Amino acid sequence: MNLAELERKLLAVARAAPPGDRVPYAFEKRIMARLGARPVADVSGFWARALWRAAVSCLAVVLLLSAWSVLAPARNNPDFSQQFESTVLAAVDQEGAN
């Protein structure tokens, strides 16, 4: 069998018969329906909304803490450093007492 001739002939057949360009009925309507159904990915919008929400939450926390620090009644308790020190050294104190 002459393979080169077979190849030439088959390619000529393929060239002579271009595929059809028929479009299925209402194809464009289906595409538009798919586009309408799928949410458009708006990455920058998503980040802008998320950052604004985060900023509002942070501002609320800051305001609450500020109000609390200003308005909270002063206590007579020893300060945090003293409490921390006595907790850490509690075991040593106990040993000394024994």
Place this chain on the structure above:
Amino acid sequence: MERTDAELIAAVLQGDTASFEPLVQRHSPRVFATIRRYARRESEVEDIAQEIWLKAFQKLKGFRGDAPFEHWLMRLALHTCYDFLRSHRRNRETSFSELSDPEDDWLERFVSAPSPAAEDAAAARQLVERLLEHLSPPARLIITLLEIEERSVKEIAKLTGWSVPLVKVRAFRARAEMRKVLAKVAKEKYL
């Protein structure tokens, strides 16, 4: 008056999604003809076409307008078809002993008289499709663009995004692969 592609694209980019419909209507015949070169089943053809148009809508912002929209769309279509070929390589291992009767007859007629024009063009077309299905995805793409659509190497490089030397190397390999497949047909049928 009918709006141009550029006007429709500008409208879509400004949020008027409905302006995308005339674009789909206008360019779908070319998209479908391109896909049918690479996929045989109509269900697959339609799925690929849908994928191409959805991608086109998503990537429309990337269309710069320095070349016609059709060229941009065809590049997108070709890339999608290539992805399809790479993910559907199911027919490559089938044997040529399963040729249909008309395909078999066409080959018999060719062997007995290679020079006269073959009468049954449909059988020959089926045979070509079967041969192309046995090629690797890059070989099939190159043979289709270079030998069947008769495009230049430069055009193929633009369409595929491959460099000109790469297209030439792949064309050389594709022709060798094609000859190998044809030799397999000859061996299975006549030895």
